[in-house]
Amino acid sequence: MSEHSGAERSNGDAGNDRSVVGSGEFGLIDRVTARLPYGSACLLGPGDDAALVAAPDRRVVASTDVLVEGRHFRRDWSSAVDVGHRAAAANLADIAAMGATPTALLVALCLPPxxxxxxxxxxxDGLAAEAGRVGAGVVGGDMSASPTLTVAVTALGDLGGRPPVLRSGARPGDVLALAGRIGYAAAGYTVLSRGFRxxxxxxxxxxxxxxxxxxGPYAARLGATAMIDVSDGLLADLGHVARASGVAVDVRRDAFEVPRQMADAAQALGVDPYTWILGGGDDHALAATFPPAVVLPPPWRxxxxxxEGSGVTVDGEPWDGPAGWDHFR
Structure with a gap:
């Protein structure tokens, strides 16, 4: 974590030594960085004005995302470790969706005193565990006091000499494939919002x-023509691919199996489970298009x-349900 230039320093609060203000900025930085891995790509970690990360490919894939309490998470629904996992996953998935391997994370924290x-x-601990799944390090960042708890993460990645897989490469005749779970997180959100656990x-x-x-990198090696991280909802995110590529995308509803727990929850809550599957986000599955001759092994299906055309349809027809998340609606 870097020093926050121009910030007012607190001498601590003797009445609450367990609070972040009681720990002090530099004490808190020491506590947090001691729990974080640097990763094999990190040549210089926290302690200087900036970190130094190796870029063997001589290109760096970069992505950033922010989680705001009350908008993206609730502390009564998720533990701090959970939020760390989610914050890292949202960024690491973007790197994978470019066909790259994640190498490092930078984290900025805005914390209530x-x-x-x-x-x-x-x-x-959650950030470290999720980054550890891909061998990435947490190499630096910043901290500030704020009335709103906010976690901002920037991820870096390496393409390994391959071209990036963009949203704009899909072509008529390609197949659309998915890797990962879809609809589970949206169903979980609905369950929690109705007061259940x-x-x-x-x-x-x-x-x-x-x-x-x-x-993600596997799809790049297989010859994926376009790829995207499904963060806001499958149909909404496929809309980005359709627009960028100038094509139409059709999704087969029968390609998605509704697991028993999801079906039971949907029945109990009076929800069509396909609104979660087709319109729900936060699972961070990967959707990609491939030439029709490519044989797709698991996890791709x-x-x-x-x-040819434009837009996204389901079984050849417009979808009249929710298509995905919009932060400003």
């Missing part, structure tokens, strides 16, 4: 996404087709 130090430590499978999917990171 009264927040317990243990929460910040738990967040660091089960089914555990769905709730845990919302708290900690299971991202198929290796599937065909879920639709690319054709």
């Amino acid at each position: 009264g927040l317990d130090v243990a929460w910040a430590e738990g967040l660091a 089960t089914p555990k499978l769905l709730v845990e999917a919302y708290r900690r996404p299971e991202v198929p990171y290796p599937a 065909v879920v639709g087709r690319v054709a």
